[in-house]
Amino acid sequence: MSFGVRTSWLRVGVIGLVVGVIAGMLASAPPAQATPGPGSPLPSADPFYSYDASLAGVAPGAVLRSRPMQFRTPTMSTPITGSQVLYRTTDQFGRSVVTVATVLRPLTPGPTRLVSYHMAYDALGSQCDPSYTLSGGYTNGTATAEQGVIAGYLAAGYTVVVPDYEGEKLQWTIGRQSGYAALDGVRAAQSFLRLPQSTPVGLVGYSGGSIPTQFGAEVAPRYAPELNIVGAAAGGLPVDLAHNLPYINGSAKWAGVIPALVVAYQRTYRLDTSTFLSARGRQVAADVSDECISEFASKYAGLTSADMVKPPYTGLLDVPQVVRAINDNIMGRSGTPATKMLLAVGHYNAIGDTLMITGDVIGLADDYCSRGVDITYRQLNGLTHQEAFLPFEPLALHYLTERFAGAPTQSNCGSLPRGNSLAPLPVP
Structure with a gap:
């Protein structure tokens, strides 16, 4: 139907x-x-x-x-x-x-x-x-x-x-x-x-x-x-943002949502982002931290979850703090x-x-x-x-x-x- x-x-x-x-x-x-x-x-x-x-x-x-x-x-x-x-x-x-x-x-x-x-x-x-x-x-x-x-x-x-x-x-x-x-x-x-x-x-x-x-x-x-x-x-x-993140990974239009979510979770759940963000991840999170989605959504075309993290993590869904925050919402x-x-x-x-x-x-x-x-x-x-x-x-x-x-x-x-x-x- x-x-x-x-x-x-x-x-x-x-x-x-x-x-x-x-x-x-x-x-x-x-x-x-x-x-x-x-x-x-x-x-x-x-x-x-x-x-x-x-x-x-x-x-x-x-x-x-x-x-x-x-x-x-x-x-x-x-x-x-x-x-x-x-x-x-x-x-x-x-x-x-x-x-x-x-x-x-x-x-x-x-x-x-x-x-x-x-x-x-x-x-x-x-x-x-x-x-x-x-x-x-x-x-x-x-x-x-x-x-x-x-x-x-x-x-x-x-x-x-x-x-x-x-x-x-x-x-x-x-x-x-x-x-x-x-x-x-x-x-x-x-x-x-x-x-x-x-x-x-x-x-x-x-x-x-x-x-x-x-x-x-x-x-x-x-x-x-x-x-x-x-x-x-x-x-x-x-x-369920655990499903949305892979969908927009590397997107030309929506990849800026990825660092914005990290900022929102850091504010709410007091994430220790120093334990998992890469240098680029820290930079883009700081860049979007006072913007509206109309400004950050397409600002980072091609950005991936992998770009946001440092070893041993391969993406944000490997990070326990992030997964707990997603599951809570x-x-x-x-x-x-x-x-x-x-x-x-x-x-x-x-x-x-x-x-x-x-x-x-x-x-x-x-x-x-x-x-x-x-x-x-x-x-x-x-x-x-x-x-x-x-x-x-x-x-x-x-x-x-x-x-x-x-x-x-x-x-x-x-x-x-x-x-x-x-x-x-x-x-x-």
């Missing part, structure tokens, strides 16, 4: 949505601008993002401070205003930490439906934080496209919360922590807007944004059971979602979309189905990872619109092919 999706009309639809909404907003934008914005200090240097007081006894999702913001790009304003909130959340190891979310209300009032939109900011530098880009402090092609999608949700009447789910230390690809930050961002938005806990919530994200979406759905039943999550839509998922191992889910992935060649592994996403969908989760799997045939973003976004909007309306799903759990095993890699 084919699970492919025709993409031409979807591609046209989302482009029209983004261009039309943004054009209309920019045409009517007022000259005034709120702070923060262009010229503001980076989040790493902005006191708003830090919290020195004790977090003992502070509940997850509690708002610690807030300030107004204007939804804008570095060069253009919109009439949309919102707020940034600093809130308490939880890191990968259960410790209390803080991060920031951007809360945006629709221009047209109506029944509140809250969407937690997770941008694929894939960041090692704080200039990439969604709160900073949505305020016009920085942008890149991915951020601009996703800002247009967020504008589409606002135009459709949704209230949107956008968390900086990587946290203060920019801990990219770290699963449970990202999920906690997303769920606590919802809690913070509900508290800030004085919304009841019964407010319906949807989670959505593509690529890096699929991490807080998927892990948020997984950990919600035990971490945030009070939230009324009606659906989650995740696309382009990095299910395999999707599907942190809980069973209680909400309905859309899982989607591009399928460009026999393995995947040039970055993500099709069989891994099928394996995750099949595993969830076996646990009774209502899953709709969509495969975007013929599309690379970047190309699949365009059809995914209207699929996700349609899926969440139906979940908010209480419509029946189109689950295909009963007809999924067998996917890849997601068993942890043996530690060397």
Whole structure:
């Protein structure tokens, strides 16, 4: 059975949505601008993002401070205003930490439906934080496209919360922590807007944004059971990075992800990289340590895992510290979602979309189905990872619109092919 999706009309639809909404907003934008914005200090240097007081006894999702913001790009304003909130959340190891979310209300009032939109900011530098880009402090092609999608949700009447789910230390690809930050961002938005806990919530994200979406759905039943999550839509998922690393090894387009993962794991798990990185590995890791994925992904065309390490190692998957970190972030191992889910992935060649592994996403969908989760799997045939973003976004909007309306799903759990095993890699 084919699970492919025709993409031409979807591609046209989302482009029209983004261009039309943004054009209309920019045409009517007022000259005034709120702070923060262009010229503001980076989040790493902005006191708003830090919290020195004790977090003992502070509940997850509690708002610690807030300030107004204007939804804008570095060069253009919109009439949309919102707020940034600093809130308490939880890191990968259960410790209390803080991060920031951007809360945006629709221009047209109506029944509140809250969407937690997770941008694929894939960041090692704080200039990439969604709160900073949505305020016009920085942008890149991915951020601009996703800002247009967020504008589409606002135009459709949704209230949107956008968390900086990587946290203060920019801990990219770290699963449970990202999920906690997303769920606590919802809690913070509900508290800030004085919304009841019964407010319906949807989670959505593509690529890096699929991490807080998927892990948020997984950990919600035990971490945030009070939230009324009606659906989650995740696309382009990095299910098991032990499988992704060999796929992008030596890639012209994605090899820069390899040193970026080392940096993220060093920050999170305090890896002693001196024991395994080669001289070149140390250099490229340092080079990417304050960049966004748009800067580092294709920066090191041809770089391999073997280039990153010194003897006796032949690649990063020989390093016990790295394997343990990867195993700690395999999707599907942190809980069973209680909400309905859309899982989607591009399928460009026999393995995947040039970055993500099709069989891994099928394996995750099949595993969830076996646990009774209502899953709709969509495969975007013929599309690379970047190309699949365009059809995914209207699929996700349609899926969440139906979940908010209480419509029946189109689950295909009963007809999924067998996917890849997601068993942890043996530690060397």
